[in-house]
Amino acid sequence: MEGDKGFTLFETLIALMMITVAVAGLVGSFNKASAYNRICHARYVASQLATDKIENLRQMSYADMIAISSDSDQVTLEGIDFTRQWTVSDAVDDDADGIAPTDTDPDDYRQIGTLVTWSQGGRSNLQLSLNSIRTK
Numbered sequence: 001m002e003g004d005k006g007f008t009l010f011e012t013l014i015a016l017m018m019i020t021v022a023v024a025g026l027v028g029s030f031n032k033a034s035a036y037n038r039i040c041h042a043r044y045v046a047s048q049l050a051t052d053k054i055e056n057l058r059q060m061s062y063a064d065m066i067a068i069s070s071d072s073d074q075v076t077l078e079g080i081d082f083t084r085q086w087t088v089s090d091a092v093d094d095d096a097d098g099i100a101p102t103d104t105d106p107d108d109y110r111q112i113g114t115l116v117t118w119s120q121g122g123r124s125n126l127q128l129s130l131n132s133i134r135t136k
């Protein structure tokens with residue numbers, strides 16, 4: 001019989017087209033997953049940079065820390081240029097020990113804010129922020 005002679009050229013072409021579409025879909029998914037992994041890793045690096053700066057500010061003397069209202073630096077890690085900005089707030093008067101004038105030393109703590117921004121994979125303005133406080 002005619003049908004027992006194996007695959008026709010047409011059937012083979014259809015099968016090849018289906019395989020090509022499937023492989024293209026897998027490659028696309030793999031590329032998206034890789035890009036997502038790179039961005040996740042960069043976010044991890046950015047969080048480390050922010051944490052390092054917060055720890056650095058927390059280890060300074062209180063007087064030295066409050067002398068900084070804001071500053072920034074550039075850090076290149078793993079081929080990515082990160083811009084790191086940080087701020088130290090004005091004095092915050094916590095009501096736990098009363099509010100001025102009852103609290104004779106109303107400079108109870110400062111808020112530390114960090115913002116790390118970078119560009120990656122054609123995406124600009126990727127950012128991560130971490131905040132903390134430092135008591136006197």
Ligand SMILES: [Ca+2]
Pocket residue numbers: 093094095096097098099100103105106108
């Ligand atoms: Ca207070």
Ligand SMILES: [Ca+2]
Pocket residue numbers: 097103104105106107108
């Ligand atoms: Ca106080």
